[in-house]
Amino acid sequence: MALGEFDLIKRYFAPLAEASSDASVALGVGDDCAILNCPEGHQLVVSIDSLVEGTHFLQDTPADQLASRLFGAAVSDLAAMGAKPAWITLALTLPQANELWLERFSQKLGQLCLQYGISLIGGDTTKGPLSLTAQVHGFVPVGKALKRSGAQKGDLICVSGRLGDSRGGLEGLLNGFPDSRGVEYLSERFFAPSPRVELGLALTDKASAAIDISDGLLSDLSHILKASGAADEPLGARLQLEALPLSEELVSCFGEDQARQWALSGGEDFELCFTLPAEHLPTLHNLPEAIAVIGKITDDADIRLYDRGQECALSGAGYDHFKNPG
Amino acid sequence: MALGEFDLIKRYFAPLAEASSDASVALGVGDDCAILNCPEGHQLVVSIDSLVEGTHFLQDTPADQLASRLFGAAVSDLAAMGAKPAWITLALTLPQANELWLERFSQKLGQLCLQYGISLIGGDTTKGPLSLTAQVHGFVPVGKALKRSGAQKGDLICVSGRLGDSRGGLEGLLNGFPDSRGVEYLSERFFAPSPRVELGLALTDKASAAIDISDGLLSDLSHILKASGAADEPLGARLQLEALPLSEELVSCFGEDQARQWALSGGEDFELCFTLPAEHLPTLHNLPEAIAVIGKITDDADIRLYDRGQECALSGAGYDHFKNPG
Numbered sequence: 039m040a041l042g043e044f045d046l047i048k049r050y051f052a053p054l055a056e057a058s059s060d061a062s063v064a065l066g067v068g069d070d071c072a073i074l075n076c077p078e079g080h081q082l083v084v085s086i087d088s089l090v091e092g093t094h095f096l097q098d099t100p101a102d103q104l105a106s107r108l109f110g111a112a113v114s115d116l117a118a119m120g121a122k123p124a125w126i127t128l129a130l131t132l133p134q135a136n137e138l139w140l141e142r143f144s145q146k147l148g149q150l151c152l153q154y155g156i157s158l159i160g161g162d163t164t165k166g167p168l169s170l171t172a173q174v175h176g177f178v179p180v181g182k183a184l185k186r187s188g189a190q191k192g193d194l195i196c197v198s199g200r201l202g203d204s205r206g207g208l209e210g211l212l213n214g215f216p217d218s219r220g221v222e223y224l225s226e227r228f229f230a231p232s233p234r235v236e237l238g239l240a241l242t243d244k245a246s247a248a249i250d251i252s253d254g255l256l257s258d259l260s261h262i263l264k265a266s267g268a269a270d271e272p273l274g275a276r277l278q279l280e281a282l283p284l285s286e287e288l289v290s291c292f293g294e295d296q297a298r299q300w301a302l303s304g305g306e307d308f309e310l311c312f313t314l315p316a317e318h319l320p321t322l323h324n325l326p327e328a329i330a331v332i333g334k335i336t337d338d339a340d341i342r343l344y345d346r347g348q349e350c351a352l353s354g355a356g357y358d359h360f361k362n363p364g
Numbered sequence: 365m366a367l368g369e370f371d372l373i374k375r376y377f378a379p380l381a382e383a384s385s386d387a388s389v390a391l392g393v394g395d396d397c398a399i400l401n402c403p404e405g406h407q408l409v410v411s412i413d414s415l416v417e418g419t420h421f422l423q424d425t426p427a428d429q430l431a432s433r434l435f436g437a438a439v440s441d442l443a444a445m446g447a448k449p450a451w452i453t454l455a456l457t458l459p460q461a462n463e464l465w466l467e468r469f470s471q472k473l474g475q476l477c478l479q480y481g482i483s484l485i486g487g488d489t490t491k492g493p494l495s496l497t498a499q500v501h502g503f504v505p506v507g508k509a510l511k512r513s514g515a516q517k518g519d520l521i522c523v524s525g526r527l528g529d530s531r532g533g534l535e536g537l538l539n540g541f542p543d544s545r546g547v548e549y550l551s552e553r554f555f556a557p558s559p560r561v562e563l564g565l566a567l568t569d570k571a572s573a574a575i576d577i578s579d580g581l582l583s584d585l586s587h588i589l590k591a592s593g594a595a596d597e598p599l600g601a602r603l604q605l606e607a608l609p610l611s612e613e614l615v616s617c618f619g620e621d622q623a624r625q626w627a628l629s630g631g632e633d634f635e636l637c638f639t640l641p642a643e644h645l646p647t648l649h650n651l652p653e654a655i656a657v658i659g660k661i662t663d664d665a666d667i668r669l670y671d672r673g674q675e676c677a678l679s680g681a682g683y684d685h686f687k688n689p690g
Contacts, residue, residue: 064407064509065509065511068512068591069445069511069512069513069591070411070441070442070444070445070512070574070575070576071409071410071411071441071442071444071445071447071502071509072409072410072411073407073408073409073445073504073509073511074407074408074409074410075407075408075506076402076407076408078404081390081399081400081401081402082399082400082401082402082408083397083398083399083400084397084398084400084453084485084486084501085396085397085398085486086453086454086455086486086487086488086497086499087455087488088455088457088488088490088497089490090457090490090491090492090493091492092492093490093491093492094490115396115397116396116397118396118397119395119396119397119399121397127410127412127499128412129412129413129414129455129497131414131416131495159410160410160411160412161412162412162413162414162497164414164415164416164419164420164495165416165419166416166417166418166419166493166495167416167492167493167495169457169490169492169493169495171412171414171455171488171497173412173453173499175410176397178399180401183390183391183397183399185391185395185399186394186395186396187395248396249396250396265394265395
């Protein structure tokens with residue numbers, strides 16, 4: 039690289055690390071390792087995620103959008119555990135040290151770190167095909183993490199926010215938006231997901247299981263069912279299609295049927311899907327995000343979809359509205 | 365990928381994670397985050413490193429050699445802090461899910477994890493140009509980490525093991541080994557560096573500063589000088605070339621002069637370079653690795669090289685044996 043690794047870190051990332059006056063960081067960027075203080079009475083939770091050009095994003099995606107997606111996807115995993123975010127490390131592989139790119143990337147990352155109370159504590163920069171890896175670190179009081187396991191028959195199935203928007207944003211960006219009303223909102227939901235950290239914290243001691251919606255509701259819910267059920271006592275779910283929270287923008291652009299399909303299987307919404315013993319529902323006051331009750335855990339060993347009481351066939355990653363189940 | 369991400373993790377990496385019965389891991393691979401217990405009275409130290417095809421290794425490098433290099437380079441950063449290794453996370457970007465590759469990689473990684481007492485606690489697998497990122501985590505008693513800062517005028521400069529071998533191994537692999545005696549040993553030093561974890565632990569409370577030799581002795585030593593000195597009180601070093609520890613294999617293959625050049629600037633030896641108040645030298649008994657005293661910290665603001673008392677000119681990343689300094 040024209041700009042050496044040391045210069046690059048010094049110019050773009052060290053100031054960002056120094057901007058935080060986080061007492062938990064005894065030593066940040068600049069030594070062989072960062073040195074960190076873990077709060078007593080807490081467990082550390084960590085998750086690592088990569089974004090790769092050509093797989094997760096198109097060439098020439100603006101650097102600030104990459105920073106938002108990387109950060110959002112990674113921090114969303116902390117939200118799904120009910121964890122308080124603490125630190126982030128970054129491994130950047132770049133074809134060249136493009137200063138404008140680095141400035142836009144580091145500026146957006148810095149904004150997000152400030153917003154979510156996260157300190158950049160270390161990283162590695164290497165030359166090669168563009169890819170970005172982030173590890174996020176957070177804390178939960180001992181034994182209080184929300185896991186995928188823990189859901190029980192009869193628990194309500196809930197989701198935050200509105201589903202399918204990220205997939206709609208991607209569709210519009212690739213093939214054009216049929217309706218201009220959705221352009222800004224849906225693009226933003228694709229590029230800049232909002233990890234539901236505050237909601238995750240509010241669900242501690244309430245939710246029986248939680249996951250963030252990264253692969254699509256059906257796929258992520260099935261992870262909860264698998265982790266919560268046992269071989270001899272499998273769990274299933276009954277979902278009410280009419281209860282899926284959809285944005286006006288998504289419906290006006292792509293129609294209700296398509297919107298529902300994407301809400302079920304679109305992925306990358308980075309909303310939370312969680313299960314809740316019914317008696318806890320009235321205790322959820324003043325949540326930082328809207329939530330919707332979309333179904334119930336069953337002992338069916340399957341996910342079944344209903345539209346106003348009428349069962350729909352589940353086909354592949356979506357459902358067929360007009361066919362009766364076989 | 366032919367093999368889905370979930371199957372891939374389940375088949376190759378989950379068993380590896382489960383193999384460890386590490387009580388510090390409350391929940392390993394398989395949820396949104398790993399859940400971890402940090403030991404009381406300790407600080408967490410972390411480092412993230414990437415290896416990228418075409419930049420750090422050639423196409424078709426065997427998977428077990430990649431596992432060794434990735435692991436060695438990453439854990440070496442823990443050694444340089446005097447930390448006890450604990451956990452590793454892994455972000456793998458693979459062009460395809462080659463089962464033989466995955467088996468060789470995960471098997472070698474598993475061996476190394478077992479050897480160094482490290483648990484695999486999480487990861488991400490994505491499709492794209494081959495690159496491997498690892499984050500390592502370790503612990504030091506509060507305030508006991510070895511840093512790059514802390515060296516003082518008069519401190520001895522020491523290194524572990526023998527230097528230049530990794531560069532010699534690379535040279536031989538690229539252009540052939542002039543002498544068959546070095547083939548096995550030097551290739552191994554390139555592909556499978558041995559992080560000096562036990563030595564790092566033994567240097568706690570003794571060494572005034574430490575770094576691992578990844579960029580080359582001169583470059584890494586200059587990091588110590590920079591971190592330890594101040595703008596108005598810069599530090600320098602005086603190195604005795606004849607004291608540089610060289611392997612017989614390296615000298616027999618490439619000659620003493622070339623061996624010294626590589627010892628100074630070859631990089632990727634992953635030995636430790638550390639500074640030591642002279643009074644501590646006699647207290648270093650039964651070290652797990654051989655160490656050599658190669659020089660002394662000065663207030664010169666420069667690194668000066670001497671060969672049997674005669675100063676040599678330092679040119680670029682090496683030195684010129686026959687020229688007197690200007």
